Every structure is written in C-alpha cells, then in structure tokens.
Amino acid sequence: MIWSIPNILTLLRLFAAPGLAILFLYFARPIADWVALALFIGAAVTDYFDGYLARLWGQESRFGAMIDPIADKAMVIIALLFITGLSGLNPWILLPAVLILFRETFVAGLREFLGATAGLLKVTKLAKWKTTAQMVAIAVLFASGAIEHYYDTQVAGMAPETVDGMLAGTVPDEGLLWKHRAMWASWWAGAALLWVAAVLTVVTGWDYFRKALPYLREPA
Template sequence: MTLNLPNILTILRLLAAPMVAVMFLYFTRPWADWFALILFVGAAVTDFIDGYLARAWKQESRLGAMLDPIADKSMVVIALLVITGFSGMNPWILLPATAIIFREVFVSGLREFMGDTAGTLKVTALAKWKTTAQMVAIAVLFAKGAFEHFIIEQTIGMDEALIDGILAGDIPDEVGLGWKFLGWDIAWYGGIALLWVAGVLTLITGWDYFNKAKPYLREDR
C-alpha cells in the first residue's frame, strides 16, 4: 500500500465520517451542529484536495482509488442519517435522503457484482454535480440546526407576542433574533431544495449506471 499525502487525507476523511454523528453524543446543540458542520465541510474540501494532489503529483494509487468512494459514501450516508434524525423524520428530508442512500447501495452492489468490468461505470459529469449538490445541501442543513437551537435558547421565557413584535421591528432586537430567523429560513428552504435536486440527480445517475451495466447482467454471457 502507498501511504502518501493524498491517501492520508482520504483516510482522515474516512475517519471523519463517523465523527459527524459522534459530535451529537458528546456535545450539546447548537455546538454539536456547528462542530459537525465544520467537520463535514473540512472533509468535503479534502475530497477535492486529495484528488487534485494525487493527479498533480502523479501519486494515484490502488489504495486511494479504493478508499476515496468509501469515504465519500460514508460521509454522505452518516450525515444524512443524523440530519434525518434531528429533523424528526420530516418527509421533505426523509424522501430525498432515502433516494440518495438507496442509490449509493445499489450502485455499490452493481460495481461489486461486475468485478473487473466495473470500470465501465465511470463517474459522469452529472454524477459530479450530484455529489456537489449533496455536499452543499448537507452543510446548509447542519447550519439550519445550529440556527434553530440558537433561536430556541434565546426565546426561552418569551411569549409569541413578544417574538412577533421583535421580528416586526416594534420592539428592539437586542439578541439578533431577526438575522437568526432569516438564517434559519434560508438554511431550511435552501437545504431542502438542494437535497431534492441531489435526490433527483441521484436517481437519474443511478438509472444511467444500471443501463450501462445491463449488458453484463444477461444470463447468456
């Protein structure tokens, strides 16, 4: 095995995947949301860096080729499980998350079955857009969780009339509720929209891979 810098970054990304969930075991919210967001964004950045360095330094290896998709899928699947959990199994989150996880398992199974011919299922440009949409959606939804819990903490003891007065500008906003509610709205609706885009792209790319694999699934081969 070749243990160079690109591979070390890939291994760190793989180790970071379960840590996204662990953040919610050892830290209270909203700090767990922020730590998970930082960890996830950091891992997503290394996904670009390790691939770029491997190509630029001509350090592409079998170890890296094996670990890279595992790290990517682990990060996405674990993050989606966490987000689905703290969103209360909201169907707007659950449905696209289910489509994404199903596709990842399905395509991984196809690649495993095809063995040496799995190279025919090359990553397409649309699949790269799917991955980008997934990563951004997950990061934005982690930010939504952080905004939500800051709002909950800072409105303890406030009645609905007081909150409405602050948001309407009739009462001085001394704790910044206005921008926190705005951030929550942007993160929630933007995150859901991006997750649905990723879900649709996931199904399209999954179907594309299945079509490419069909000639290798015939009984007469």
C-alpha cells in the same frame, strides 16, 4: 504507496465520518452543529485535493481509487442519518435523503455483482457534480441546524404572544425577526439543495444501471 499524502487525506475523510456521530454524542448543540459543519467542509475540501495532488505528483494508486468513493459515501450517509434525525423526520428532508441512500446502495450492489466488469461504471462528470451537490446541501443543513438551535435558545422561556408580537413587529424584537428569517432561509436553501442533489443522484444511478443492463441479461 499507501501512505502518500493524497491517501492520508482520503483516510482522514473516512475517519471523519464516524467523528460526526461522536460530536453529537459528546457536545451540546449548537456547538456540535458548528463543529460538524467545519469537519464536513474540511472533509469536502480533502475530497478535491486528494485526487488533485495524486494526479499532480503521480501518486495515483489502487488503494486510493478503492478508498476514495468509500470515504465519500461514508461521509454523506452518516451525515444524512443525523440530519434526518435532527429534522424530526421532516418529509422535505427525509424523502431526498431516502432517494440518495437508495441509489448509493443500489449502485454499490451493481458494482459488487459486476465484479471484474465493474470498470464500466466509472465515475462520470455528472456523478462528480452529484457528490458536490450532496456535500454542499449537507453543509448548508448543518449550518441551518445551528442557526435554528440558536434561535430556539433565544425564544426559550418567552411567552408565545411575546414571540408572535416580535415577529409581527408590534413588539421590539431586538433582532429576533432577522434570526427567524435567517433560520427559515437557511433551512429551505438546504432542503432545496438536497432535492437538487437527490435528482442528480437518481439520474446518475439510472445511467449506471443502463450501462450495466447488458451484463444483467440472461444468456440466450
């Protein structure tokens, strides 16, 4: 039952991951940011509905169980690569991104090593919350990137003292102050959410490692 609707939704999410790269290669910003946001939100929605529909219609399959976590990780990893690059390797973004990427690689390695016993590393409820937190954080950061680029185009060509005056309120700003506040509010919200996702990611990674530890010890 590979070509069931739930599996097709999962495959669309998988192919949407490299689509993020294509967007930023062939579209100018902030259009690329907004389209990437829409694509990412669409992929996140399918992450819920593919599993829900598979259970509702009795269409759960080994193929779906295999490809679903791969699609999730592909979306998150590729999105984080672009976000860290677009942020100029800002440590508030880079450090939680590194923690997330390290954990995903570590757990994937654990599952590969355990082989047939990897079933003991079943996805937990907290791990599902982790994935949700990652996707929400990434969506907010994509929106933040679009707002920031829009703000930058507004101040492009303005003299620095004019911009400072607008932000200080001594020069009529024509909405520039609110755009500046929206830019920083969205960025810090995205960064905070990414740190929350990173903490959940590390906690679930430790939980998986703890469960796998008895299988990693040398025989007596």
